[in-house]
Amino acid sequence: MVLLFLCLLRSVSGVAPLRIDGLVAAVLSPFDAAQQLNASVVAAQREYLRATGVNYVFVCGTTGESVSLTVKEREALLEAWLQTDAGVIAHVGAEAIEDAKALAAHAQARGAIAIGAMPPSYFKPATVEALAHTLAATCAAAPRLPCYYYHIPSMTGVEFAMMDLVSSVEALNVTNFAGVKYTGLDTSPGYKDAQRLVDYADGRYEVFGGREEMMLESLAIGIKGHVGSQFNFLGDLYNGVRTSFEHNGLTSVTAPALRALQLRGIAALEAQTAPSGVNAQKRFMRYAGVDVGDARLPYLPVTDDIDQHLSSSFSSFCEANADLYMCGGGGGGRRRQKKDVYDEIVYAQ
Numbered sequence: 001m002v003l004l005f006l007c008l009l010r011s012v013s014g015v016a017p018l019r020i021d022g023l024v025a026a027v028l029s030p031f032d033a034a035q036q037l038n039a040s041v042v043a044a045q046r047e048y049l050r051a052t053g054v055n056y057v058f059v060c061g062t063t064g065e066s067v068s069l070t071v072k073e074r075e076a077l078l079e080a081w082l083q084t085d086a087g088v089i090a091h092v093g094a095e096a097i098e099d100a101k102a103l104a105a106h107a108q109a110r111g112a113i114a115i116g117a118m119p120p121s122y123f124k125p126a127t128v129e130a131l132a133h134t135l136a137a138t139c140a141a142a143p144r145l146p147c148y149y150y151h152i153p154s155m156t157g158v159e160f161a162m163m164d165l166v167s168s169v170e171a172l173n174v175t176n177f178a179g180v181k182y183t184g185l186d187t188s189p190g191y192k193d194a195q196r197l198v199d200y201a202d203g204r205y206e207v208f209g210g211r212e213e214m215m216l217e218s219l220a221i222g223i224k225g226h227v228g229s230q231f232n233f234l235g236d237l238y239n240g241v242r243t244s245f246e247h248n249g250l251t252s253v254t255a256p257a258l259r260a261l262q263l264r265g266i267a268a269l270e271a272q273t274a275p276s277g278v279n280a281q282k283r284f285m286r287y288a289g290v291d292v293g294d295a296r297l298p299y300l301p302v303t304d305d306i307d308q309h310l311s312s313s314f315s316s317f318c319e320a321n322a323d324l325y326m327c328g329g330g331g332g333g334r335r336r337q338k339k340d341v342y343d344e345i346v347y348a349q
């Protein structure tokens, strides 16, 4: 009876998920030539995102080099984003639980709309219960904000099924647990696990798609919100995929066109190389007109020949689509009306 009451209480007093239907840019963290935080670039990043239909940001996630920034830097960067009109989700995951709690409390105090947290990855949680307790402690530091688990096993090595995490979190009655940012779509249990979570308890939790190269797969199982690196500089392309999916679904007529559209975005990153990591994405942002500097160690600087390769692959992609996507115009693209753009690409069958 008590458990029933607690569940009822949670359903009444719980913090509702955001229910974003759109793109969330996992924003790049701007550094100057001395590799110091350069928050003055955030305004230009926001304007580029606005022009490409991206109005939510996930600050200091993987693409934002998260734990490569100090707690103070992460707080300063979050505050810079909170000066803009973007919907700001703060990534607060950290190796030290006390850092994660401090970042969560700071995010709530300064006006973020939600928090997300990846697990510690050095002292990994040994069981899903340990993961649930770690997440619960972080969520409890920002009790008025929707709190999402950031599931990125490819980087953390923490690979529990999210359905198992949900069971453990519910047993702890975390009133502001709102769902999962599912970047593990391409690992195991991956996609099936995400689908179960989308359907669980009539869609009680929000599931964000974390792989833009799997946006069609995400859309096909009812995921509405998407978090990704490429939305920093190609949000208009991926809004085209979302918009045309909404209009046409995955009919035989639109499937090839949608996949072509989606893969164009991936092709723009084809030259991305492991040692450079997020540096490839930071260079694409520079080529698109907003210089966010280079990534910090342990990512190695982009060598001149890789820079040349990245630059030519990005500019050939943009030249081929210069009148469709901002990147071709260096941030001030010669853009036709969005509707014409998407109609031309996707509906013209």
Ligand SMILES: CC(=O)N[C@@H]([C@@H](O)[C@H](O)[C@H](O)CO)[C@@H](O)CC(=O)C(=O)O
Binding pocket: 026, 058, 060, 061, 062, 063, 064, 152, 154, 155, 183, 210, 211, 212, 213, 227, 228, 229, 230
């Ligand atoms: C590991 C990684 O960087 N994943 C990216 C993806 O957008 C990724 O860049 C894309 O799927 C291409 O592989 C995002 O899911 C990560 C993310 O949400 C974040 O940077 O916080």
